[in-house]
Amino acid sequence: MTGETIRPRDARELRQAVEWALNDGVTLDVRGSGSKLDLGKPMQCDQVLDVSGVSGIVDYAPEELVVTLRAGTPMRDVEALLAQRNQMLAFEPPDLGPLLGRAPGEGTLVGAVMGNLAGPRRLSAGAARDHLLGFSGVNGRGEAFKSGGRVMKNVTGYDLSKLLAGSWGTLAVLDQVSVKVLPAPDQTRTLVLQGLDDTAAVTAMCAAMGSPHEVSGAAHVGDRTALRIEGVAPSVEARLKGLRELLAASGAVMEELATFESRTFWREVRDVVPLEVAPDAIVWRLSCPPTEGPAIVARIRSQRPSAKAFYDWSGGLIWLALPPVADAEHLLVRAALGATGGHAMLIRAPVATRASVPVLHPQSPALAALAARVKESFDPKGLFNPGRMVSL
Amino acid sequence: MQMPPLDPDILRRRGAIVAALKAIVPGEGVIDDLDGMRPYECDALSAYRQMPLVVVLPETVDQVAAILRYCQDHKVKVVPRGAGTSLSGGSMPVGDAILLGMAKFNRVLEIDYANRCARVQPGVTNLGVTKAVEHEGFYYAPDPSSQIACSIGGNVAENSGGVHCLKYGLTTNNLLGIEMVLMNGEVVRLGGKHLDSGGYDLLGLMTGSEGLLGVVTEVTVRLLRKPSTARAVLLGFPTEAGAADCVAAVIASGIIPGGMEMMDKDAIQCAENYVGAGYPLDAEGLLVVELDGPEIEVDYLVARVEEIARGRGATTVRVSRDEQERVLFWAGRKAAFPAVGQISPDYMCLDGSVPRGHLVQVLAEMREMSKSYGLRVVNVFHAGDGNLHPLILFDANDPDELRRAEEFGADILRLCVRVGGVLTGEHGVGIEKRDLMGEQFTEIDLDQQMRVKCAFDPDHLLNPGKMFPKLRRCAELGRVTVHDNKLPFPDIPRF
Numbered sequence: 097m098t099g100e101t102i103r104p105r106d107a108r109e110l111r112q113a114v115e116w117a118l119n120d121g122v123t124l125d126v127r128g129s130g131s132k133l134d135l136g137k138p139m140q141c142d143q144v145l146d147v148s149g150v151s152g153i154v155d156y157a158p159e160e161l162v163v164t165l166r167a168g169t170p171m172r173d174v175e176a177l178l179a180q181r182n183q184m185l186a187f188e189p190p191d192l193g194p195l196l197g198r199a200p201g202e203g204t205l206v207g208a209v210m211g212n213l214a215g216p217r218r219l220s221a222g223a224a225r226d227h228l229l230g231f232s233g234v235n236g237r238g239e240a241f242k243s244g245g246r247v248m249k250n251v252t253g254y255d256l257s258k259l260l261a262g263s264w265g266t267l268a269v270l271d272q273v274s275v276k277v278l279p280a281p282d283q284t285r286t287l288v289l290q291g292l293d294d295t296a297a298v299t300a301m302c303a304a305m306g307s308p309h310e311v312s313g314a315a316h317v318g319d320r321t322a323l324r325i326e327g328v329a330p331s332v333e334a335r336l337k338g339l340r341e342l343l344a345a346s347g348a349v350m351e352e353l354a355t356f357e358s359r360t361f362w363r364e365v366r367d368v369v370p371l372e373v374a375p376d377a378i379v380w381r382l383s384c385p386p387t388e389g390p391a392i393v394a395r396i397r398s399q400r401p402s403a404k405a406f407y408d409w410s411g412g413l414i415w416l417a418l419p420p421v422a423d424a425e426h427l428l429v430r431a432a433l434g435a436t437g438g439h440a441m442l443i444r445a446p447v448a449t450r451a452s453v454p455v456l457h458p459q460s461p462a463l464a465a466l467a468a469r470v471k472e473s474f475d476p477k478g479l480f481n482p483g484r485m486v487s488l
Numbered sequence: 489m490q491m492p493p494l495d496p497d498i499l500r501r502r503g504a505i506v507a508a509l510k511a512i513v514p515g516e517g518v519i520d521d522l523d524g525m526r527p528y529e530c531d532a533l534s535a536y537r538q539m540p541l542v543v544v545l546p547e548t549v550d551q552v553a554a555i556l557r558y559c560q561d562h563k564v565k566v567v568p569r570g571a572g573t574s575l576s577g578g579s580m581p582v583g584d585a586i587l588l589g590m591a592k593f594n595r596v597l598e599i600d601y602a603n604r605c606a607r608v609q610p611g612v613t614n615l616g617v618t619k620a621v622e623h624e625g626f627y628y629a630p631d632p633s634s635q636i637a638c639s640i641g642g643n644v645a646e647n648s649g650g651v652h653c654l655k656y657g658l659t660t661n662n663l664l665g666i667e668m669v670l671m672n673g674e675v676v677r678l679g680g681k682h683l684d685s686g687g688y689d690l691l692g693l694m695t696g697s698e699g700l701l702g703v704v705t706e707v708t709v710r711l712l713r714k715p716s717t718a719r720a721v722l723l724g725f726p727t728e729a730g731a732a733d734c735v736a737a738v739i740a741s742g743i744i745p746g747g748m749e750m751m752d753k754d755a756i757q758c759a760e761n762y763v764g765a766g767y768p769l770d771a772e773g774l775l776v777v778e779l780d781g782p783e784i785e786v787d788y789l790v791a792r793v794e795e796i797a798r799g800r801g802a803t804t805v806r807v808s809r810d811e812q813e814r815v816l817f818w819a820g821r822k823a824a825f826p827a828v829g830q831i832s833p834d835y836m837c838l839d840g841s842v843p844r845g846h847l848v849q850v851l852a853e854m855r856e857m858s859k860s861y862g863l864r865v866v867n868v869f870h871a872g873d874g875n876l877h878p879l880i881l882f883d884a885n886d887p888d889e890l891r892r893a894e895e896f897g898a899d900i901l902r903l904c905v906r907v908g909g910v911l912t913g914e915h916g917v918g919i920e921k922r923d924l925m926g927e928q929f930t931e932i933d934l935d936q937q938m939r940v941k942c943a944f945d946p947d948h949l950l951n952p953g954k955m956f957p958k959l960r961r962c963a964e965l966g967r968v969t970v971h972d973n974k975l976p977f978p979d980i981p982r983f
Contacts, residue, residue: 119970159740160844160874182742212684223684225692226661237968239932247841248654248873249913251647251696252921252928253955254937255660258692262684279742302602308625308716310781331785338782385603385681412603412682437665437680456686462674467688469943474936476968485687 101144107166107232107240107271110150114269114479115238117143123482126265128168128204132211134196136264137455138447139483148204150271155246158183162229162246164274167206174205178277186278187224188215190366195379196444200367206270212262215366216313216324219305219409221278225261233260233270236475246274259470265481267474281326286313286358287339289321289348294390297321298411300346302386305410307342309335313362314410317370321348324362368415370406377404377417378424378445384438386411395432400425420446426453456485489536489919491582491953498564498584502541505564509544509586512554517592519543528569528587532634533577533920535884540567540581545589549667549675549705555588556703557673565949566671568699570610570642573634575837576918578646578698582953588703590641596620597706603681604711605664610641610704614648617709626711629656632914633822641704647696649914651747651778651821654872656712658914660695667706668694671945681708693940698916699951701944715780718746719790720817723797724771724804728752731773732847734800735871738777739844741796743789746780748872749821752851755828755866755879756820762827765820768804775871776821778814824868825879832864832881836893840904841913844874853903854878861896863889875913876904902927917955925957939965 104110117124125141127133128148151168158181165174171189178184189208193200214223230244243256260267289300294316301314304323313324325335340350353361364370373379384392389411396403396416404417418425424445433440439457442450459467464486471478498505509518519525520542530537541564546552559566565585572579581587593609596616600606601624608617614635617628631650632638638648644666649658656662665679678691685691694701725731731750738745751759751767751774760767767774775797779789794805808814820827828835842850851867858865864881878900882893901911901921905928911921925934934956941948942962952959 118968157843157845159736161739162843212689214684218683222657222661225684225689226657235936239936241930241933241936243933243937245841245908245910247843247875247909247913249649249658249841249870249875250910251649251658251914251916252910252912253917253925253934254940255647255692255696256937256940258660258689258695259940261692262686262689267688279739279744282742299602302604306601306604306626306713308713308782327781328785328788330788331782334782334784383682383684385600387602409683436682437677438682439685441686459687460676462670463676463678463687463690466670466674466676466690466943470688470690470693470940473939473943476966 101146103146103149105149107150110147110269110271111234111238111240113145114234114236117479118236118238118477121477122479124479126269126480128207129170129202131193131198131202132207135192135211135443136450137483137485137487138451139481141482145269147269153177154272161248161277162274163277164246164272165205166272167204167270169205171203171205171208172201182280183277184280185227185275186217186221187227188217188366189213189224190215190368192367195368205275206273209261209273210263210265216315216362216408219314220310220312225258227276228257228261229274229276230257231260231270231273233268235268236477236479244274248276264484266471266484267480269480282328283332284324284326284355284358285332285336286353286361287323287325287336288351288353289343289346290351291319292321292346292348294393294407296346298386298390298407300343300348301410303342304339307339309338309342311339315365316407316411317365318406322361324358365408371404371415371417373404373417376420378420379443380416380418380429380440381443382414382416382429382433382438382440384412384414384433384436388436388438389414392432392436396429399428422449424449424453430457454487491538491919494584498541505562505586506542508558509542509555512558513544513546513551517545517547519545528572528581528589531572531574531577531579533575533580533918536577536580536919538581538583540587541584543587543589545592547592549669552669552703552705553673553675555586556669556671559586559949560672560947563947563949565952567951568645568703570639570645571613571637573638573642574646574916574918575839576912576916576920578916578918578954579642580919585952590639590703593641593705600681601626605681605708606711607706607708608640610644610707611639614638614640614643621711622714625714627714628709629662629712630659640707640709644695644704644707645697645699646916649875651749651870653870654748655744655746660692662710663691663695663707664710665708666691666694666704668702668704670702671950679708698918698955700941700955701950715746717783717786718778718780718814719786720808720814721777721779721790721793722767722804722806722817723775723777723802724768725773725800725802726771728773728851729848730801731775732844732871734775734797734802736844737796737800738793739872741792743792745777745872747776747778749776750774750869750871751821751824752867754864755824755868758827758831758866759820759824762830763819763823765816767820771804776817821868828866828879828881834882834884836880836882836897838876838878838880838897838900839912839915840901840909841873841875842904842907842909844871846907846909847871847874850876850903850907854900857896857899861892863892863896874909898924919954922955923957935960935965942966
């Protein structure tokens with residue numbers, strides 16, 4: 097049962113709240129806007145620690161490519177601020193709200209960092225982990241600490257920012273982060289190849305990604321294979337032409353999306369709209385070597401013909417929808433990855449399913465033990481988001 | 489530089505330790521004679537030298553695991569080493585520790601162009617990766633200046649950078665996976681050929697951990713397609729402020745150059761005398777800006793950079809006309825260190841990072857310090873990402889000059905931290921900056937880092953004496969203090 101909500105207003109109160117939880121042996125459900133409550137393992141915590149009150153931009157230096165902000169700052173505020181100076185979060189954080197049955201635009205930037213989320217530009221620009229320059233926060237001992245900084249190049253001490261990104265709030269409660277930003281492209285155009293099957297599409301996407309044409313998005317949705325080209329006008333024009341020549345041998349009919357249509361298309365890919373899932377469908381996210389994608393999907397479809405899927409990241413990211421089954425078909429899905437070394441994360445399923453099935457890909461015993469020791473090094477009493485990543 | 493006192497018990501047991509290693513690594517893989525160990529007595533921070541207890545050069549992952557397991561069981565310290573090119577003493581031997589050299593892990597295991605990655609052993613050189621794939625038009629992006637010699641395993645340990653980081657990232661942004669051996673002998677794989685494994689990002693943590701957490705035995709790197717065109721622009725300014733303004737203006741305009749380097753007047757003159765790159769000797773600040781990509785884009789961006797530079801008062805604007813001239817423009821920058829070596833018996837290379845907006849202030853303060861210490865300083869740096877490489881000129885034969893140089897260097901790094909920067913941008917902490925960590929971090933910050941270390945190496949056996957100014961026992965760090973008095977915190981809003 098989750099009891100009352102504690103809502104600190106600044107870093108000092110946040111630290112006090114953790115100190116109190118430590119003293120009283122109280123577990124905390126740490127959340128920002130709560131937009132990802134239905135993602136990951138469900139928890140049974142004593143209290144909610146809501147950091148949305150620790151909010152606001154601290155510093156934005158466009159010419160330094162860095163923004164510093166408090167942990168509860170809404171994503172939409174950050175994006176609006178950056179847009180004023182024609183900059184962006186290059187990792188293209190998805191808004192999974194609607195996929196999870198919520199309103200769009202609810203999340204916080206730190207929430208996206210905590211899930212290490214990234215959109216189509218993951219391929220060329222990296223994920224949230226690649227853009228978190230530094231943070232300050234409170235560990236499970238109630239101690240305020242920091243790591244990293246606000247400069248681009250920094251190897252001073254362990255890179256704890258990498259560890260915090262993707263930790264789902266289980267290691268520390270952040271109060272402030274510095275994030276790298278990049279110039280937004282002048283133009284965004286998309287070359288669409290029609291009618292390729294999955295294997296031919298992935299071959300075309302990998303060829304495009306291996307070309308000098310600097311493709312920043314490669315997705316295959318239905319029978320459309322989309323390649324995104326961004327940048328200054330003359331360059332975009334030349335690269336589109338180069339891509340057409342490169343892919344002429346595929347025999348596919350080609351069309352182009354202009355900037356506005358392109359942006360809509362890639363936003364929808366980012367937010368998993370093309371999966372067109374039924375309200376009760378199970379949704380998986382599979383990460384794999386790009387060329388293995390079609391075989392993995394084929395293995396799943398051979399057993400579940402009604403499975404729906406589309407590919408992002410040149411074939412290396414598969415969004416998969418399955419009809420509702422109590423165990424979310426986790427054994428079947430993970431078996432389909434086989435020896436590719438990839439991993440599968442359960443994104444959407446009823447709470448009972450997420451409670452009983454490993455949401456994140458199971459790790460080897462040695463790795464799981466190491467991860468548990470790392471967790472303990474930050475949060476020895478298990479105060480923060482217990483059971484969020486792995487079953488307790 | 490103080491290293492932890494040698495453990496007399498280990499020194500007494502040396503014979504048994506050597507015998508145990510010889511049982512694990514047969515043949516010539518164990519070096520225990522003084523002449524044979526001599527090449528390992530230092531790394532590229534050559535002011536500090538120390539003979540290791542014994543050198544072992546394993547050839548298989550099983551051997552690495554057996555060595556570490558033996559060392560864990562017998563509480564023997566281990567210093568891992570790649571090519572020994574660390575500029576911060578990261579691979580400097582420790583007198584009562586085994587030196588674990590990974591040089592025999594020198595094979596490229598797999599190249600997968602379709603998935604744009606290569607699986608290599610850690611002893612492969614940085615340039616070796618690019619050499620293995622360049623005939624297909626690919627390359628490995630991080631390019632530390634030691635790339636001809638430094639190893640990929642060392643790059644992972646140090647999170648190495650280079651001149652192209654601003655656009656292409658550091659090592660950490662260009663890795664997909666590693667295999668490593670933990671101190672207890674367990675072998676774990678992190679990542680693979682895919683992106684973003686779930687669970688804690690231990691791959692990200694390992695990158696830049698300076699050999700304190702595990703020994704890397706295999707690395708999967710991302711490959712990039714080589715840009716079709718690259719052109720360099722030389723921009724000379726009558727003031728350093730003009731050059732620094734130009735850097736900020738280029739980035740604010742939305743251009744991310746492949747590289748953007750700055751040199752001060754002394755550096756320009758040294759480099760010009762040394763290689764004759766055609767640098768303008770009247771300039772106070774010189775920028776070398778490289779733009780890469782499709783030819784039409786490079787042309788467009790070169791024109792914009794030229795325009796921005798002229799608007800900021802550039803007195804020299806020259807664009808490389810061909811590949812030969814591009815290489816020549818870079819030759820001066822790349823020769824800056826040896827060029828400085830010609831005018832001074834010794835020099836010390838620093839590595840602080842600062843927010844770019846503070847560049848001019850930092851340079852000015854450095855000049856003042858230079859006067860008060862009576863030592864010259866020459867500045868070459870990665871201006872695009874604010875990573876400074878001040879070179880302090882001194883004569884190591886004069887003990888007082890060495891002392892002043894060390895103090896001057898420490899003051900420069902303190903200055904970097906004071907303006908919001910950090911102690912090291914790409915060379916690592918090692919032993920060189922170890923005792924300055926308290927300038928940037930609180931004790932709590934450092935204790936948290938050390939607790940992470942304890943999760944991997946509870947007895948502090950791996951690369952001891954590096955990174956942390958003082959060691960605390962893991963058992964002591966692990967204790968949780970709970971205050972007796974229950975604090976009410978009445979003013980925090982609740983619902």
